[in-house]
Amino acid sequence: MDRLAVYRRDLDGLARLSRRRVLSHRQGIDFSSNDYIGLAQSPRLVAAARRALDAGVPVGAAGSRLLRGQTEAQARFEDVAARFFGAEAALGFGGGYVANFAVLTTLPQRGDLLLMDELSHASTHEGARAGRAQVATFRHGDVGHAADVIADWRAQGNTGAVWIAVESLYSMDGDRAPLDELMALADEHGFLMVDEAHATGVFGPQGRGLAHHLEGRDNVVTLHTLGKALGGSGALICASRVLIDFLVNRCRPFIFATAPSPLMAEVGLESLAILRDEPWRQAVLQGHIDCFGAEIARRLPHLRVSGSQIVPLIVGQNAPTMELAAAVQSRGFDLRGIRPPTVPEGTSRLRLSLTLNASRAQVIRLAELLEELWPDS
């Protein structure tokens, strides 16, 4: 009996659709990571980690926060981060995926509506699926549609709270959510949950994110990941004290998991200090964004650019997307093809991310190369 046949068949099916993934090593100039402001290997973060180890900060938390896993480093980090982001309180998680899942399975209650943008990250979809609230989606970025969905739900006699879940900067399209309009809707109906994964460290004053002006409200919950622009790993949920206390008491992925590494808390503290001390990082990245946008507008004018550090260059079908990615990679640029189900069918793309790990000259060289290799040109 071949117990593995079912898995092999599935993998073969993916291969036929040019969708079978393999893990490949990093190679070439970085145009694919989320290390937007170049902190992951920065001397300051490395030194902070070394200092912390030398000072006896443990590598592992060794338990759940409610048991022995509570560390001084983590508590201090949360305190500083809450003040930095402008929230009443913050709570750390091992990563953004688990943080989204944790919040969405814990805060929206039975009888509530969790209403999310259709292009929300997989972790939001999974949290919604596993949670207690009713779930609906609205068309990407379309506040009018979100309002209609809520009106229909209310018309059915529902009186619960509405949790609107969005990303401030969408991970695959690099466009922004209309946060102020969504906030107005949330003020009327419930809560706004903003995943700042790709905006933290990049946008807003000192890289505090695109929802920085909304932080501190009692109906706003934000997610700041530490593994992207901040250069480490983990995530923070920022919210009112009562919601954070509720998570501590009711959130199973928090209660029954080993706390994040205290070493990462020390690294996170240094990342926040860098955001305060080194605003030039955001400025250089903005320079890359503007430069690449201008190059593409000139060389491949039919392509749309996002205006952020995440630039989706949509090819369409899977095979040509992967061929283009391979051709660019073979010339020394690390840039990846993204296929369904990560993005909708027919919108396979090169997802380019601009980071400080590439120079301005390399950004321009990549634009030249794309013009040369683009399937239609």
Ligand code: PMP
């Ligand atoms: N939210 C968004 C929008 C993301 O893009 C990601 C990571 N790709 C996550 C959450 C998950 O964060 P982490 O990688 O820290 O688990």
